[in-house]
Amino acid sequence: MFLTNDANKHPLSSAYGKGNHVWIATEVQLRLPIFMVEFAHHEVDDDGDDFSLLRTLLLARGDDVLNLVSDLAPQKALKSVALLTPASGDLGRAWSIDQLTAIWEAEDPGDSHIKLKVFSKADGSYYVDSMSEIATSQLRDWHQLFELPAVQSQQ
Known part of the structure; x- marks a missing residue:
């Protein structure tokens, strides 16, 4: 928030x-993970010329990321999704930024009616969007909802 x-x-x-x-x-x-979504926003100026702006939104919930990605997917406007994660423990430590590669949905191990969003990171690890600490090995019935655009690092 x-x-x-x-x-x-x-x-x-x-x-x-x-x-x-x-x-x-x-x-x-709250020191909870935050999603950063970048996308192209197309506009037409007063002369009728089409142009594109890069917009960046910060979102606090995985469901909001899924809704935005769903809206952007048909337009192919999505550029990247990143996860900003606060360092655990010491409050004075920096945040980490991980590029995300896919959005999954899986069943909560305690209640199959609860569907959790799971985000694949570029390093091969996962982030489970849940208030309780659930290991990915506990999740059941995974299915991929979206593959996210790959981001090329600039050096």
Whole structure:
């Protein structure tokens, strides 16, 4: 979850139209993993010329990532999905960023009616989007929902 306050509202915030606000800062309320989704947003200017902007959204829940990816998939606008994970233990340690390669769904080991989202990382490991710590080896009936675009690292 993210927390904002009026002291961090950008002075030009009203330029983005009613109901939209631009912030110079936001606080991560809970030290839980956050998803960062980048996608191309196509627009047409006043002259009728088509152009594309790269947009980046931070999302707090795996279900929200799935919904956004589902909306973007037919347009082929999705560019990348990353997982930002806070270091465990010491609160002063840095966050890790992992590129994600796929979204899966699997049954909760305690209740087959509960479907958990599982995210494959580029290093071959997984992140289970659950408030309880469940090992991937405990999950049943896996099926892939989306393959995510591969990101080329720049050196």
